[in-house]
Structures are given as C-alpha cells and as structure tokens.
Amino acid sequence: xxxxxxxxxxxPDQKTATLPKRSYLNNEDGLLSWLLTGDHKRIAILxxxxxxxxxxxxxxxxxxxxxxLLTPQPDLVASDTYNKFFSMHGIIMVFLFLVPSVxxxxxxxxxxxxxxxxxxxFPKVNLLSWYLYWVGGLFTLAAxxxxxxxxxxxxxxxxxxxYLNTHVVTAAVGIFIIGFSSIFTGLNFIVTIHRMRAPxxxxxxxxxxxxxxxxxxxxxxxxxxxxxxxxxxxxxxxTIGIGVFDPTKGGDPLLFQHLFWFxxxxxxxxxILPGMGVISEVIxxxxxxxxxxxxxVAFSSVAIALFGFFVWAHHMFIMGVSxxxxxxxxxxxxxxxxxxxxKIFNWAFTLQKxxxxxETPMLYAFGFMGLFTxxxxxxxxxxxxxxxxxxxxxxxxxxxxxxxMVGGMLMAFLSGVHFWWPxxxxxxxxxxxxxxxxxTTFIGFNLTFLPQFILGYLGMPRRYHAxxxxxxxxxxxxxxGATVLGVGYMLPLLYLGWSLKYGAIxxxxxxxxxxxxxxxxxxxxxxxxxxxPIVDHEAYDYEWLAHKTEQEVTTVG
Amino acid sequence: xxxxxxxxxxxxxxxNASALFPREASTIAPYADALYFFLLLIxxxxxxxxxxxxxxxxxxxxxxxxxxxxxxxxxxxxxxxxTIIPLALFLICFVxxxxxxxxxxxxxxxxxxxxxxxxxxxxxxxxxxxxHEINALHVPIGRPVQLTMISQDVFHSFSVPDFRIKREVIxxxxxxxxxxxxxxxxxxxxxxxxxxxNHSQMIGEVTAMTPDDFQKWLQASTSGMxxxxxxxxxxxxxxxxxxxNGTASARGPNLSGVYGSKLQLTxxxxxxxxxxxxxxxxxxxxxxxxxxxxxxxxxxxxxxxEDGLIDLxxxxxxxxxxxxxxxxxxxxxxxxxxxxxxTGVKP
Ligand code: HEM
Ligand SMILES: [Cu+2]
Numbered sequence: 001x002x003x004x005x006x007x008x009x010x011x012p013d014q015k016t017a018t019l020p021k022r023s024y025l026n027n028e029d030g031l032l033s034w035l036l037t038g039d040h041k042r043i044a045i046l047x048x049x050x051x052x053x054x055x056x057x058x059x060x061x062x063x064x065x066x067x068x069l070l071t072p073q074p075d076l077v078a079s080d081t082y083n084k085f086f087s088m089h090g091i092i093m094v095f096l097f098l099v100p101s102v103x104x105x106x107x108x109x110x111x112x113x114x115x116x117x118x119x120x121x122f123p124k125v126n127l128l129s130w131y132l133y134w135v136g137g138l139f140t141l142a143a144x145x146x147x148x149x150x151x152x153x154x155x156x157x158x159x160x161x162x163y164l165n166t167h168v169v170t171a172a173v174g175i176f177i178i179g180f181s182s183i184f185t186g187l188n189f190i191v192t193i194h195r196m197r198a199p200x201x202x203x204x205x206x207x208x209x210x211x212x213x214x215x216x217x218x219x220x221x222x223x224x225x226x227x228x229x230x231x232x233x234x235x236x237x238x239t240i241g242i243g244v245f246d247p248t249k250g251g252d253p254l255l256f257q258h259l260f261w262f263x264x265x266x267x268x269x270x271x272i273l274p275g276m277g278v279i280s281e282v283i284x285x286x287x288x289x290x291x292x293x294x295x296x297v298a299f300s301s302v303a304i305a306l307f308g309f310f311v312w313a314h315h316m317f318i319m320g321v322s323x324x325x326x327x328x329x330x331x332x333x334x335x336x337x338x339x340x341x342x343k344i345f346n347w348a349f350t351l352q353k354x355x356x357x358x359e360t361p362m363l364y365a366f367g368f369m370g371l372f373t374x375x376x377x378x379x380x381x382x383x384x385x386x387x388x389x390x391x392x393x394x395x396x397x398x399x400x401x402x403x404x405m406v407g408g409m410l411m412a413f414l415s416g417v418h419f420w421w422p423x424x425x426x427x428x429x430x431x432x433x434x435x436x437x438x439x440t441t442f443i444g445f446n447l448t449f450l451p452q453f454i455l456g457y458l459g460m461p462r463r464y465h466a467x468x469x470x471x472x473x474x475x476x477x478x479x480x481g482a483t484v485l486g487v488g489y490m491l492p493l494l495y496l497g498w499s500l501k502y503g504a505i506x507x508x509x510x511x512x513x514x515x516x517x518x519x520x521x522x523x524x525x526x527x528x529x530x531x532x533p534i535v536d537h538e539a540y541d542y543e544w545l546a547h548k549t550e551q552e553v554t555t556v557g
Numbered sequence: 558x559x560x561x562x563x564x565x566x567x568x569x570x571x572x573n574a575s576a577l578f579p580r581e582a583s584t585i586a587p588y589a590d591a592l593y594f595f596l597l598l599i600x601x602x603x604x605x606x607x608x609x610x611x612x613x614x615x616x617x618x619x620x621x622x623x624x625x626x627x628x629x630x631x632x633x634x635x636x637x638x639x640t641i642i643p644l645a646l647f648l649i650c651f652v653x654x655x656x657x658x659x660x661x662x663x664x665x666x667x668x669x670x671x672x673x674x675x676x677x678x679x680x681x682x683x684x685x686x687x688x689h690e691i692n693a694l695h696v697p698i699g700r701p702v703q704l705t706m707i708s709q710d711v712f713h714s715f716s717v718p719d720f721r722i723k724r725e726v727i728x729x730x731x732x733x734x735x736x737x738x739x740x741x742x743x744x745x746x747x748x749x750x751x752x753x754x755n756h757s758q759m760i761g762e763v764t765a766m767t768p769d770d771f772q773k774w775l776q777a778s779t780s781g782m783x784x785x786x787x788x789x790x791x792x793x794x795x796x797x798x799x800x801x802n803g804t805a806s807a808r809g810p811n812l813s814g815v816y817g818s819k820l821q822l823t824x825x826x827x828x829x830x831x832x833x834x835x836x837x838x839x840x841x842x843x844x845x846x847x848x849x850x851x852x853x854x855x856x857x858x859x860x861x862x863e864d865g866l867i868d869l870x871x872x873x874x875x876x877x878x879x880x881x882x883x884x885x886x887x888x889x890x891x892x893x894x895x896x897x898x899x900t901g902v903k904p
Contacts, residue, residue: 158728247728248858254730287618288626289626330654331651348607351611351615355620355624356619356623366615370604377596380596381600384655385655388658389658389662390722393714393723394716458577464756467757
C-alpha cells in the first residue's frame with residue numbers, strides 16, 4: 001500500500017527517507033540488552049509482546065467456548081472441561097490482558113515522553129513489574145497445563161475453597177503475583193507524574209491520556225491490595241481451613257463477595273480509564289481540535305476512579321444484602337454512570353467544527369464510542385434494582401461487560417496501537433488492510449454480543465455448558481459473529497508484523513499531532529529528548545503547532 | 558408511562574408468542590417488562606443522539622468540507638445540559654428500579670411457604686405437607702408463594718425467567734423470594750450462580766397449576782408426614798425435649814409461642830425469633846443464650862441436615878402450647894403423631 005493513497009498529510013518522501021540511525025531499538029543489541037533494560041520504551045515493547053501472547057491464548061479459549069455453544073447439547077467437551085475453558089478465558093483476559101493492556105504498553109511507552117521526562121521514576125521497578133507479570137503468568141499457565149482450574153475468574157467461595165479439586169491455589173498465587181506487578185506500575189506512574197514533569201508542564205497542560213492513566217494508577221494502588229488479601233484468605237482457607245468464609249466455622253460466605261468486588265469493580269475502571277485516555281488523544285488529533293471541555297474530561301476520570309470504590313455491592317443485589325443498602329448502592333451506581341455520559345458528549349462535541357479525517361485509529365475510536373455507549377446504557381439496566389434481579393447472572397451480563405471491556409477497551413487499545421505504531425516502530429501500517437480490520441472487528445463484535453442481550457432477557461444463564469434448545473438460533477448467530485471477530489483480531493497481528501519490515505517510513509509526526517511525543521524522532525532515542533523540553537502551551541494547541549511548523553520551514557528554508 | 562390497555566394487550570400477546578421475549582407468567586412480569594421497555598427506549602434514544610452527533614459532525618466537518626478547524630474552549634451551558642439530563646434519566650431509572658425491587662423482594666404476609674434446598678447439583682423442594690420434589694416445583698396459580706431457600710454446600714441461585722424472579726441461595730443462611738403465578742404451564746427453573754461441574758444441569762421445571770389441580774397434586778404426592786411432624790420426630794430422637802420440655806424446672810427455655818416473639822438474650826440484646834434465628838440457635842447455641850439460662854446446650858452442627866433443620870424449624874414455628882411438647886415426650890413411636898392441641902389448654 002503506498003502512503004500517497006491515504007489522507008495522511010505528512011509522510012516524508014519515501015525515496016529518500018530512512019529510519020534514524022540511532023534509536024531505542026538499536027541502541028544496544030542482543031537479547032540480554034532487552035531483558036535487563038531499564039528503558040521504559042523497551043519494557044513497553046516487552047509488555048506488548050507478552051500481552052499479545054496471552055490475548056491470543058485467551059482468545060483461543062473464547063473460540064472453544066463459542067464452538068461448544070453452537071449446539072444446545074453438551075457435545076464438544078465434558079462439562080468440567082468446559083468450565084475450565086471459561087475460567088481460563090476469564091482469568092487470562094482480565095488479569096493478563098485487560099488490566100495491564102493500555103497502561104503497561106502504551107502508558108509505559110508514552111507517559112514519560114508526554115510529560116517531557118527521560119524515563120519513569122523507578123526504571124528498575126518497572127522492569128521488575130514485567131518480570132512479576134511473567135512469574136504470575138507462568139503460574140497461571142502452570143495451572144492450565146497441570147490440569148486447569150474451574151473456579152471462573154471470580155474464585156467464589158466456598159466453591160473454590162471446599163468443593164473443587166483443581167489447581168485453585170496455583171492460579172490464585174499467579175494472580176496474587178500479577179497484582180504486585182500492577183501495584184508497582186501504578187506507583188511508578190503516580191510518582192512520575194507528580195515529580196518528573198518538564199518545566200512548564202502544569203497539571204492542566206497534561207494530555208488527557210496522562211490524566212486517565214493517573215486515575216487508573218490510583219485505583220491500582222488502592223484496590224489491588226484488597227484482591228491480594230482476598231486471594232491469600234482463599235488460599236489459607238483451602239489449605240489449612242481458617243474458616244473466614246465458612247459458615248460452619250462461624251465465617252461468612254458473603255464476606256468473600258464483598259472483598260472480591262471491592263477490588264473487582266474498581267478493576268473494571270482500571271481496565272477502561274486508560275482506554276478513555278487513548279480516545280481523547282485520537283479524536284482530538286484527527287479532528288485537529290482541542291478536546292471539548294478538557295477540564296471536565298480530566299476531572300471525570302478522577303471522579304470515576306474515586307466513586308468507583310463505592311459501588312461494589314451492585315454485584316450483590318440478589319445476594320441478600322439488606323434492601324436499604326441495595327438502595328444506596330443502586331443510587332451510587334447511577335451517579336457513577338454520569339461522568340461516563342459526560343465523556344461521550346465531550347468527545348462528540350470535540351468533532352464539532354473540526355477538520356476531520358478518517359484514519360484507522362479514528363475508525364476504531366468511532367467504534368469505541370458506539371459500543372461503549374451501548375455498554376454503559378446496559379449498565380443502567382443492571383443498576384436499576386428490580387431489573388437487575390431478572391438480568392444478573394444471565395447472558396445479559398456477559399454482553400454488558402463485553403461491550404464495555406471488549407467493545408470499549410479493546411477498540412481503544414487497537415486505536416492506540418495503530419495511532420502510536422509509527423512512533424514506536426518508525427513505520428506505517430498498511431492503510432486499507434487496517435481499515436478493513438477495524439470494520440471487520442466492529443461488525444463481528446456486534447454480531448457476537450448483541451444476540452446475547454436478548455438471550456439474557458430470555459433468561460439463559462451465564463457459564464452454561466448446555467442450554468434449552470429454544471436458545472439455539474441466537475447462539476448460532478453469536479458463534480458466527482465470534483468467527484468474524486476472530487478474523488478481525490488476527491489481521492492486525494499479521495499486517496503489523498509485516499509493517500515492521502516493509503511499512504512506509506513514518507517520519508516524526510505523521511498525524512501532525514501536538515503531543516510532545518510527536519516532536520521527537522520516530523522511533524525515539526533511548527533518552528527521549530536531547531535536551532529537556534520547555535512547555536509553553538496547552539495540550540492540543542493546534543495553533544501553536546501550525547506556528548511551530550511554519551518556523552521550522554522558514555529556518556530550514 | 559401510559560400505554561393504552563388494548564395496545565399493551567396486543568403487544569404482550571405478540572411478544573409472548575415471539576422467540577425473542579420470555580413469557581409473562583407471574584404478576585411481577587408485566588411490571589418488570591414495563592421498566593425494561595423504558596430502559597430500552599432511553600438506550601435507543603441515547604444511542605441515536607450520540608450516533609447523530611458523531612456522524613453528523615463527521616460528515617459536516619470532514620477535512621474536504623472544512624479544511625481548517627475552529628478551536629473551541631468548551632461550553633459550561635452545554636456541559637451542564639449533558640450532565641443534568643442523563644442524571645435526571647438515571648434517577649428515574651433508580652426510583653423505578655427500586656420500587657420494582659421492593660415489590661419483588663417483599664413478600665405479602667399471606668404467602669404460602671415452600672422450602673427449597675439447593676445442593677450440587679439439584680433443587681429439592683419441600684412443601685408444608687411433606688411432599689418432596691427434585692428439580693421440580695409445583696405451585697398453584699393466583700396465590701402468592703414464598704420460597705424459603707438455603708444451600709447445603711456452595712452458592713446457587715434460583716431463577717425462573719418467565720416469572721422475572723431470581724435469588725441467590727446461600728450456604729448457612731435462609732433467603733427468600735416470592736411470586737404469584739398467573740398462567741398454568743411449565744417454566745424453566747435455572748441455577749444461575751456457577752456452582753461447579755454440573756452447574757448447567759442444575760435445572761428443573763416449575764409447574765403452575767390451577768388451585769384444584771394443585772390440591773389433587775398435593776394429595777397424590779403426599780408422603781404421609783408433614784414437615785412439622787418430621788420435625789417433631791427429630792425433636793424427640795435428638796433429645797431436644799430433655800431440656801426444652803416446657804416445665805417450670807426445665808433447663809432450656811420454653812419453645813412454645815417463641816416464634817415471632819422478641820427474645821431477651823444474656824448479653825443484653827433483643828432478637829426477633831424467625832426461621833433464621835431458630836436455625837442458628839440450633840447450630841450455634843453458645844452465641845444466643847436466652848436470658849436466665851446457662852450456656853449448656855450442645856451444638857448440633859454436623860448432626861442435622863438442612864432438610865432436618867427445616868423440619869425442626871417448621872415444628873417449632875407451629876408450637877403454640879406446651880401441650881404438644883409434652884405429648885412429644887411420651888410419643889415413642891416415630892411415625893406416631895401427637896394429638897392436636899385441644900382448645901382451651903393453657904400452657
Ligand atoms: C466504565 C465502564 C464499565 C466497565 C468497565 C464495566 C464492567 C463490568 C463488568 C466486567 C461486569 C461483570 C462482572 C461479573 O463478572 O459479574 C459488570 C457488571 C455490572 N456493571 Fe458494569 N461496567 C462499566 C460501566 C457500567 C455502568 C455505567 C453501570 C451502571 C450505570 C454499570 C453497572 C454494572 C452493574 C450493576 C453490574 C453488575 C451486574 C450484576 O452482576 O448484577 N457498569 N460491569
Ligand atoms: Cu447451582
């Protein structure tokens with residue numbers, strides 16, 4: 001694909017252009033130089049490869065699940081195998097893909113550059129996070145290889161502690177360790193943002209991507225320890241029977257639910273907030289406009305993060321919490337929905353009076369807007385108490401959180417990967433193929449998950465291996481959609497790989513974007529900036545950029 | 558929202574016949590569906606607004622049409638609008654949802670009670686008259702039915718989509734749900750909380766019958782012993798009546814009429830005696846010492862099954878006088894029932 005056929009305005013002349021001689025990629029050679037690196041950009045690449053690996057393992061399980069559900073009979077695999085499939089799918093996708101996805105890859109790569117710093121505050125801790133991620137990942141894989149685990153990703157007691165003979169403790173240890181990786185990343189980000197901003201980079205000049213990762217980091221640091229404690233309790237209960245969750249020993253099985261959701265509801269915001277940051281950057285760049293209501297968007301991220309801690313019991317409306325606490329949690333849930341709505345409208349109005357082009361990242365961002373709106377609105381169904389009774393624990397929940405996590409988060413992730421690919425590798429991806437992938441993903445996604453809302457209202461329970469025959473038609477549609485979706489995810493893997501060698505040379509700022517990361521060479525030098533930048537303008541200041549480009553032209557000329 | 562009754566009837570008929578919508582088979586179902594349609598409506602409206610804005614702007618301000626962007630700071634007025642309108646809508650959903658929740662989870666006082674025990678992987682229902690059924694539940698239409706449920710092992714969840722009800726069934730704790738079936742027929746009963754290997758096989762059928770048919774069914778499936786009678790037998794065989802014999806010198810408190818009363822405990826607190834309290838007092842007696850008694854009752858943890866506990870609770874619930882307990886003392890034959898309390902006998 002030639003670059004001229006696209007709307008990209010600013011690619012260098014492909015005949016003469018070359019990649020920069022020295023960059024973070026070739027600064028040092030050899031595997032060891034990668035495995036011992038302290039460079040946030042190299043660590044980001046290590047993460048990118050790792051989470052892609054796990055994403056496709058998790059995806060393979062998704063395929064197996066959908067294949068089993070093609071027919072109402074339990075005919076592909078036995079029920080315990082099926083249970084292991086959806087457990088591995090959930091555990092891998094949530095803990096090894098969604099939680100680290102944007103922060104650990106794009107966040108790691110970009111955040112120091114965006115604030116004008118040479119690296120994160122603690123480069124060695126950053127590398128340690130990646131190793132912890134892998135140690136945890138290996139435990140999880142070990143649990144899989146040794147025979148699997150069938151708790152679901154929610155590890156509900158007393159099922160997980162007293163009634164299963166699978167590798168619960170191994171998997172729990174894995175997640176416990178991954179949790180530390182996430183805590184360290186969060187701490188590193190918070191300290192970096194507070195302490196290492198370049199001169200002139202005030203809080204309200206920060207790109208929104210930094211704000212949203214900041215909010216997510218707060219959640220990681222405050223929420224993850226609760227998950228760690230919960231898993232320790234599960235392991236102790238299982239091995240030595242301490243009895244905190246066991247009613248026959250005076251424990252309380254509902255306590256587990258409280259502790260688990262106290263982490264896991266904020267965790268969904270850990271997963272989605274950084275994605276929202278990506279969307280702000282992309283929409284602003286391709287409409288060449290400042291994000292509408294910058295301050296509101298920045299604060300709504302922090303508001304979501306803080307209020308996210310007060311809604312966990314909406315996962316327990318049917319579990320015998322008192323009617324009055326159900327009321328309070330339902331009200332709070334509705335209140336958290338508001339900042340999400342605000343964001344959607346701010347993004348939409350960023351487009352107004354813009355000068356819009358439709359590059360691949362923008363297509364993914366549009367996909368995000370639609371799917372996230374559906375995901376958010378169906379959250380209101382679940383927050384409305386009486387409705388939740390009928391819908392919870394059915395396929396409606398499955399559809400809801402896939403719309404938010406997969407439709408929202410994954411679209412944002414792919415948007416971001418395409419957007420910053422030229423910066424990370426110095427090369428462009430092939431334009432038409434990537435647009436095809438974006439459209440395929442969108443269609444496949446809707447075909448997979450829209451039928452599940454209907455299945456949910458009909459009452460099909462989640463985590464079912466066989467189901468009454470009248471649900472089959474909708475399940476067949478869903479499986480067909482999953483096939484299309486699978487193709488949509490495979491495509492980028494192939495053409496991005498291809499582009500590493502054959503992609504057009506991107507130049508420093510192919511999108512003519514304003515962020516500091518676009519003012520340095522692609523791929524960047526190990527030290528990011530040759531001299532410390534001084535920031536004298538707001539984020540998304542396109543007039544400043546136009547002015548600057550003009551100056552460069554005149555000085556060069 | 559007010560829809561003309563004719564239109565509503567038509568809609569419901571059409572939906573009930575459609576494969577995309579569950580049947581409406583309880584008194585709650587129309588209320589749940591009304592909220593559902595409201596939520597669906599605001600979702601569609603919201604999506605249309607967002608879609609129109611995004612596509613409208615994208616077409617109108619695409620680069621070819623609008624080569625230079627105009628920078629806009631933001632707008633407090635606009636932002637206030639899209640904060641307040643969603644907030645108002647969500648608050649309506651909250652209030653509506655809460656009203657529905659209270660309707661679904663607050664049983665009417667005249668409900669007939671059926672016990673349900675969940676265990677890996679079956680549902681066991683126990684009617685007052687002692688009828689047992691597995692993965693099946695027979696209920697009359699036109700009458701509120703309350704289920705008192707407990708799990709013997711892990712979390713389960715009792716769900717009847719056509720009734721729009723669901724409730725978690727929790728180990729070690731009674732939970733309740735109620736419904737009033739409107740249309741005779743059989744309906745799916747699902748376990749919706751993942752409960753291990755055969756979770757997806759833990760399903761059954763709820764059969765709603767006319768009251769006459771239901772009476773016939775009760776008669777045909779009786780085992781001859783009611784829950785209370787079973788409880789009475791257990792009460793004797795486990796030696797409960799050695800202490801709880803209702804006499805003045807008894808070492809345990811008198812149980813007649815205790816159900817529904819307020820009880821003073823040694824630690825100074827006052828508790829309402831309900832099913833949950835009775836069950837707990839049998840399993841963890843040392844935590845509930847009635848004022849004036851010493852903590853000598855042994856725990857029965859591990860000695861009675863959940864079914865047995867239900868029988869005992871049902872027996873104690875029905876005790877209105879000591880006469881019956883005294884009869885229990887002398888009833889040695891297990892299947893022999895104590896004579897009913899003659900009216901006028903004062904404890
Ligand atoms: C920021 C975006 C959101 C994310 C990332 C998200 C994610 C999730 C996930 C993963 C679950 C499933 C948990 C399970 O396994 O059972 C879930 C359930 C739920 N979500 Fe969301 N959600 C989001 C937005 C919303 C909104 C806007 C609302 C309400 C207004 C909402 C309300 C709920 C409720 C009430 C449940 C619990 C359903 C139940 O178990 O009864 N969510 N969400
Ligand atoms: Cu179950």
